[in-house]
Amino acid sequence: GQNIDQPTEMTATEGAIVQINCTYQTSGFNGLFWYQQHAGEAPTFLSYNVLDGLEEKGRFSSFLSRSKGYSYLLLKELQMKDSASYLCAVMDSNYQLIWGAGTKLIIKP
Amino acid sequence: KAGVTQTPRYLIKTRGQQVTLSCSPISGHRSVSWYQQTPGQGLQFLFEYFSETQRNKGNFPGRFSGRQFSNSRSEMNVSTLELGDSALYLCASSLQGTLSGANVLTFGAGSRLTVL
Numbered sequence: 436g437q438n439i440d441q442p443t444e445m446t447a448t449e450g451a452i453v454q455i456n457c458t459y460q461t462s463g464f465n466g467l468f469w470y471q472q473h474a475g476e477a478p479t480f481l482s483y484n485v486l487d488g489l490e491e492k493g494r495f496s497s498f499l500s501r502s503k504g505y506s507y508l509l510l511k512e513l514q515m516k517d518s519a520s521y522l523c524a525v526m527d528s529n530y531q532l533i534w535g536a537g538t539k540l541i542i543k544p
Numbered sequence: 545k546a547g548v549t550q551t552p553r554y555l556i557k558t559r560g561q562q563v564t565l566s567c568s569p570i571s572g573h574r575s576v577s578w579y580q581q582t583p584g585q586g587l588q589f590l591f592e593y594f595s596e597t598q599r600n601k602g603n604f605p606g607r608f609s610g611r612q613f614s615n616s617r618s619e620m621n622v623s624t625l626e627l628g629d630s631a632l633y634l635c636a637s638s639l640q641g642t643l644s645g646a647n648v649l650t651f652g653a654g655s656r657l658t659v660l
Contacts, residue, residue, distance in 0.1 A: 439586060466646060477548070477634065477651035478587075485646070522587070526647070531600055534579075534586030 437461045439535035441523050446541045447513055455508045455521050455538045463528020469497055469508045470522040472537065478522055481508070510540075518542045546571065548652035550635050556658045562623040565655045569616050569637030575599075576618040577649065578610060581632040590633075593618055622657075630659045 438460045447453040459467070466485040470478040484490055484499035484506060496509040510517055520537040527533055549568040557563050569576050577600075578590040589602035593612035610620040616637075622629055633656075636649035 443584075468648075470649075477653045478649075479651070480648045483646055483648065524587070529600070530647075531589060531602070532587075532649075534588075536584055536586045 437527060437533045439523055439525060439533055441521075441535040441538045443536070444539045444541065446543060447510075449513055449515060449542055449544050451513050452509065452511050453513060453540065455510070455523075455540065457506045457508070457523035457535055459504050459506070459523070459525045459533070459535075461525045461527045461533055464501060465526040465528065465530055467497075467499055467506050468524045468526070468532070469506075470524065471519050472522060473519045481521075513542050515542050515544070548635060548637050548650055550633075550652035550655050552655060553653065554656045554658075556660060557625050558660050559625055559627060561625050562621060563625060563657060564619055564621045565633055565635075565657075567618045567620075567635030567637075567652060569618070569635075570650055573637035573639055573650070574616055575638045575640065575647075576612055576616065577636045577638075578618070578620050579634045579636065580604075581634055581654070582630075587634065590620065625659045627659050630657060632656050 441457045469481040472478040482497040489498045494511045499506045520539045522537045523535040524532045551566045575594045577592040579587040592600040596612045607623045612618045632654045634654045636651045
């Protein structure tokens with residue numbers, strides 16, 4: 436079967452750096468997405484990786500290793516507003532998105 | 545530019561009833577996807593419509609159905625509601641849909657369904 440694994444919950448301190456990991460086993464691969472979802476709100480797009488390596492976008496970076504079935508989202512200079520759930524999703528060979536259960540990130544002052 | 549609009553935002557039904565949820569995509573977006581979100585589980589894909597045609601379907605029973613109109617607005621229907629159907633139903637629109645790798649989804653705020 437297809438599977439996306441990410442930690443259920445993480446805690447970090449304001450101003451620090453946090454890395455949220457995502458491992459996947461899917462039938463085929465057509466890209467990996469990260470979305471942010473604040474409580475009670477819609478998920479919003481953060482990043483897309485289809486080739487190995489690091490994609491940087493401001494305070495957020497996303498890394499992909501296709502051979503290891505692994506990605507991470509790196510958040511720097513954490514702010515209280517970064518408290519949210521972070522969803523990892525992989526597009527499989529049928530171009531269907533398979534989603535992880537999400538990682539709830541708690542930022543403490 | 546207006547975002548993705550879902551109605552109603554909240555609703556309560558009883559077992560056995562049916563429900564219809566509506567989604568208006570971003571103007572110009574022809575693809576609409578529906579997802580079910582429950583605590584502790586990832587988003588579960590229901591179906592995708594593109595230009596009024598169902599292009600992809602997840603592993604949900606036939607009680608879950610949908611359609612798309614010529615203006616790209618979409619509806620999903622759940623018949624014979626069960627307690628386990630209680631969830632947040634999210635709609636997402638995109639320009640090209642799932643047959644494009646870099647398919648960025650714009651989500652609506654969701655319709656929260658409670659089945660009693």
